[in-house]
Amino acid sequence: MNIAAHFPLNATASPTSNEARAEKLVNPGFGRVFTDHMAIAHYSDEKGWHDLAIAPRQPLTVDPACAVLHYAQEIFEGLKAYRGADGGITMFRPEANARRFRKSAERLAMPLLPEELFVESCRALVSAERDWIPTSEGGSLYLRPFMIASEIFLGVKPSSDYIYMVIASSVGAYFKGGAPAxxxxxxxxxxxxxxxxxxxxxxxxxxxxxxxxxxxxxxxxxxxxxxxxxxxxxxxxxxxxxxxxxxxxxxxxxxxxxxxxxxxxxxxxxxxxxxxxxxxxxxxxxxxxxxxxxxxxxxxxxxxxxxxxxxxxxxxxxxxxxxxxxxxxxxxxxxxxxxxxxxxxxxxxxxxxxxxxxxxxxx
CATH class of the missing domain: 3.20.10.10 (D-amino Acid Aminotransferase, subunit A, domain 2)
Known part of the structure; x- marks a missing residue:
């Protein structure tokens, strides 16, 4: 599958320099160092899924009446990409995360993202951000796919509009020196x-x-x-x-x-x-x-x-x-x-x- 087929890269005009990125990756911790890009897609009852892209990571602008802020219609996932000893890059069981994401969406009365698009969004983002995978032992690229209700409306009902995104965070070993009890x-x-x-x-x-x-x-x-x-x-x-x-x-x-x-x-x-x-x-x-x-x-x-x-x-x-x-x-x-x-x-x-x-x- 062409990973850019549905999520074309819209590269940031201000990428992190190699030196600045290397400094961040020395001791990234967990969930605090983020990459330059994110995957994004929009959904509406009229258009279905549309405007898919790998875009520059930037703050969201939402209306104060955005549905997710009032009725918590939101789901997410978590998975990792690794750099192997041979230099190759892999993700661990993304199709299982895609299935669970669909089940979560069904329970929260949200639109079902096709599993192949979920996996493709993660693959495209990892491909774009491969240099952000730490080379230190235990390092990986943590992916956080999530979907929020974005309709501007005050009322207890499923939203008619949604935003799906995947952000990526460079992470080190969760426990230094092994896993303590x-x-x-x-x-x-x-x-x-x-x-x-x-x-x-x-x-x-x-x-x-x-x-x-x-x-x-x-x-x-x-x-x-x-x-x-x-x-x-x-x-x-x-x-x-x-x-x-x-x-x-x-x-x-x-x-x-x-x-x-x-x-x-x-x-x-x-x-x-x-x-x-x-x-x-x-x-x-x-x-x-x-x-x-x-x-x-x-x-x-x-x-x-x-x-x-x-x-x-x-x-x-x-x-x-x-x-x-x-x-x-x-x-x-x-x-x-x-x-x-x-x-x-x-x-x-x-x-x-x-x-x-x-x-x-x-x-």
């Missing part, structure tokens, strides 16, 4: 999502709802928050932005089953495939907080970890809760956790073969 706060007060709600959609409202619990976690000395189900307030669902896995002394894995309250993580799906191909039993089943505490105390549970696009795999060492704190295993990163992480990162970066056809080679 984090402590998490199990919120028994706040919930992230309820049955029938938007928990399985990747929309900003889910994350906004998690922030008060995340702030509570930080105040209590924890790194992250994990949420329980909204009905019984017992079963572990997911962290504020990551899925969660449990490792048992028989070598098996368990993770909460997908539902309309849990986001179908692409990293989650990838880890399940890797584990099962190793012959590891992976159960998708409900797991209660009191079970988690008891299994950690008895030694039946030996490891736990969270996973997502940004940090890939994050070991969990300690859980704090109003009903009682507990430590998992030694409190540090577990052996299987780190082994699965290393296997996935090796595929993502091209350091290991890709038997699953997960990598989309751009150059």
């Amino acid at each position: 984090v402590s998490i706060w199990a919120s028994e007060t706040y919930t992230r999502a309820a049955p029938g709600g938007t928990g399985a959609a990747k929309c900003g409202g889910n994350y906004a709802a998690s922030l008060i619990a995340q702030a509570e976690a930080i105040k209590l000395g924890c790194d992250q928050v994990v949420f329980l189900d909204a009905v019984e307030r017992r079963y572990v669902e997911e962290l504020g932005g990551m899925n969660v896995f449990f490792v048992f002394d028989d070598g098996s894995l368990a993770t909460p089953p997908l539902s309309d309250t849990i986001l179908a993580g692409i990293t989650r799906d990838s880890l399940i495939a890797l584990a099962r191909d190793r012959g590891i039993t992976v159960r998708e089943e409900k797991y209660a907080l009191d079970q988690w505490r008891a299994d950690a105390a008895s030694g039946r549970l030996v490891e736990a970890f969270a996973c997502g696009t940004a940090a890939v795999v994050t070991p969990i060492g300690q859980v704090k809760a109003s009903s009682g704190d507990f430590t998992i295993g030694s409190g540090g990163p577990g052996q299987l956790t780190m082994s699965l992480r290393e296997s996935l990162v090796a595929i993502q970066t091209g350091a290991a073969p890709d038997p699953y056809d997960w990598l989309d080679r751009i150059a």
